[in-house]
Amino acid sequence: MTEEVIPAWKRWLEGIGEQCVFFMRFVRNIFTGGFEWSEFVRQCYEIGYRSIMLVGITSFIMGVVLILQLRPTMVEFGAESMLPRTLSIALIREIGPVITAIICAGKISSSIGAELGSMKVTEQIDAMEVSGANPIQYLVVTRIIAASIMIPLLTLIGDVIGLFGGFIAVNLTDDISLSLYFTKCMAILEFSDFLPAFIKTIFFGFAIGFIGCYKGYNSNKGTESVGVAANSAVVTASLWIFVIDAIAVQITNLLYYQ
């Protein structure tokens, strides 16, 4: 038993060490050599534009479902008019960023993990390295920065669509104009609701890009390792999103609500 536990701990610690080294290589490569602008723009398109539909549909459904779930309780307390405000607080502060990040972890982190893993298996990364080109700069820096920029933007889009979904759900039973609905939504929101939520999505994006790149770049040279890299990227990125969220909430509470 002890013999099994020690190698497991050793592997875990080695993994942490490797991730730190990978992070340092990423940071060093941001500032050295030329930035791969064309690949960065391509990644922004792949990560951002091609995820809008998925994030939009999910956020719309979340907006509808939240209103439908909240409504009976709110009606019981005679607080039906508070529905838009409640939804906007829940969506902007917590549900929007986390749902968008989780959806993107599934779509983007796995896709980056599989792509880089497959490049590793087919020796494309080795080919880049032995040719004297810099695979970290071309493959890793562009993807992580693109994810760190695109996830906050996707979250903003998702929040607006989620609120619109809430508007449709409210109108299933009540009659409220779009302008009045959005006025009510915005009335409750403060700067301290937007900013921390926006900042944490940058970290979510970084985690999604970083974990996907790390898992793919360091996958083994076998066909099954591509699947393992993709799967492991999703699981680890999702876990990190919740860890970052928990830390972000604590910091936000310390800064704004104490």
Added chain:
Amino acid sequence: MDTAANIVEQPANPVYDKDEVVIHIKGLKKSFGSKHVLKNINLDLKRGENVVVLGKSGQGKSVTIQCIVGLLKPDEGELTVFGEDVALMSDDELKQLRNKIGFLFQGGALYDSMTVRENLEFPLTRVLKLRDQNEINKRVEEVLDGVGLLDAIDKMPSDLSGGMRKRVGLARTLIVNPEIMLYDEPTTGLDPITSREISELILNMQKKYKISSVIITHDMECARITSDRVVVMNEGEYIAEGSFDELKTSDNEIVRSFFKEQS
């Protein structure tokens, strides 16, 4: 394959010392866990020479050339390229060294999200830092013409056959005028005609531009065509060395077994 000679405009090494040792390996050892892949490798590659390494699968042939370009670090032994110890090189020095070495991977290792043109432009813009698009286009077209694949310039790697991929891979490596070429089983998986064409292309490169090459292969026809010298590897050690014809009549049974099919 006549057009192979046109691949690069200028000879890479117009003046050279044929006795200069460009790769020196002595007592090289490499293990993966408890598996000792390289036990005692000794090899000198002279400028302009083609050395073929023969050996069964899993004997560490590919590991040897991966050590040469610094993809793997040897556990023990000397390994110098152009007189510099690869194991002691910094990342920047390793990058400089890699600019002088071409490596043809078994499957070609083409970047599958890029077209053939973009694959060839990649080392020109990243390694040679060329910015003039006319110059880039000219070199890409020349090198593709050299391997007989100018028509495939805008195709994706997934649209190419195995032989075409290897030719594009070779073109991508040669476009930066390397001084040393390392070929990892360049003819594996190809039909005999294409294999012969690739082997002749390798030979032409060596003759025309004095590129020094290490060719790892199982293909005896490729070894016959390309080799100045053949080294036979068994269980992580080099067991015989000589010209193709010398080794054909070797007393060593393992060495002779490679030539059985050939005869």
